[in-house]
Amino acid sequence: MLADRFPHAQQFEDVRHCGAHNLCSVDVLTAGFPCQDISIAGTRESNRDTRGLRGERSGLFWEVIRILKEIQPRWVVLENVVNLLAVNDSHDFETVIRALAGCGYVGFWRVLNAQYFGVPQQRRRIFLVAGFGRMPPFDFLADAAPVDAIPPASQSQHWPRPADVWAANTLLADRAASQIAMGCTTLVAHANGWDQMAERQRAAEDDGFCLGLDAANLAEAFGAGNAVVTQVAEWVAKVLLTTS
Numbered sequence: 001m002l003a004d005r006f007p008h009a010q011q012f013e014d015v016r017h018c019g020a021h022n023l024c025s026v027d028v029l030t031a032g033f034p035c036q037d038i039s040i041a042g043t044r045e046s047n048r049d050t051r052g053l054r055g056e057r058s059g060l061f062w063e064v065i066r067i068l069k070e071i072q073p074r075w076v077v078l079e080n081v082v083n084l085l086a087v088n089d090s091h092d093f094e095t096v097i098r099a100l101a102g103c104g105y106v107g108f109w110r111v112l113n114a115q116y117f118g119v120p121q122q123r124r125r126i127f128l129v130a131g132f133g134r135m136p137p138f139d140f141l142a143d144a145a146p147v148d149a150i151p152p153a154s155q156s157q158h159w160p161r162p163a164d165v166w167a168a169n170t171l172l173a174d175r176a177a178s179q180i181a182m183g184c185t186t187l188v189a190h191a192n193g194w195d196q197m198a199e200r201q202r203a204a205e206d207d208g209f210c211l212g213l214d215a216a217n218l219a220e221a222f223g224a225g226n227a228v229v230t231q232v233a234e235w236v237a238k239v240l241l242t243t244s
Contacts, residue, residue, distance in 0.1 A: 015063045019070050028237075030076075030077045032080065040081075061099075078096070078130075112235075136239075
């Protein structure tokens with residue numbers, strides 16, 4: 001996907017092989033280090049205690065710290081699951097803060113939910129923004145307004161109601177790391193909408209996702225469910241751009 005959208009972007013297969021020797025100077029370093037050893041879902045799937053930053057996968061956080069020390073960008077943006085705040089009695093999150101401070105980075109953290117950015121899904125993620133020797137804009141702790149919140153089904157609705165504006169649990173959410181309203185276990189009532197299924201089918205094909213939730217496309221949908229929501233990333237970038 002990255003190669004298709006950004007063909008000129010430099011790509012590396014292993015973050016452990018990246019550093020000052022092959023990375024150029026940048027203003028912002030972003031990192032969503034692996035969450036398998038942190039998330040509640042990962043613990044449930046593996047049937048073991050949460051390893052957190054001691055895990056082989058989530059422990060790649062230390063590669064982020066190494067790269068920060070080597071190239072020293074102006075800003076760093078970290079993203080991970082909300083359980084990072086609680087894993088190992090919150091000692092891991094304290095470790096993250098201390099590690100950043102040890103590199104000279106100070107800043108803010110906040111939990112952002114995709115549904116308040118006009119996206120029809122529930123996806124809460126923690127974002128931490130820090131600057132090298134300087135605090136990031138205070139706007140990161142303010143409301144991300146204006147946003148298009150998804151109203152709950154218990155309130156009165158205006159018809160017609162597009163089927164993809166409902167944030168709800170779906171069959172996919174039982175097996176993936178997010179709740180994507182692709183319509184499976186949620187019944188959506190759309191007045192006079194007999195032709196809507198055909199329109200949704202075309203929309204799904206245009207967006208590049210296979211229809212249905214069979215084994216053939218589960219991996220693709222799972223990857224989309226784990227990705228950073230672009231609207232949230234855009235808001236973070238816009239706030240940083242306001243800083244000289």
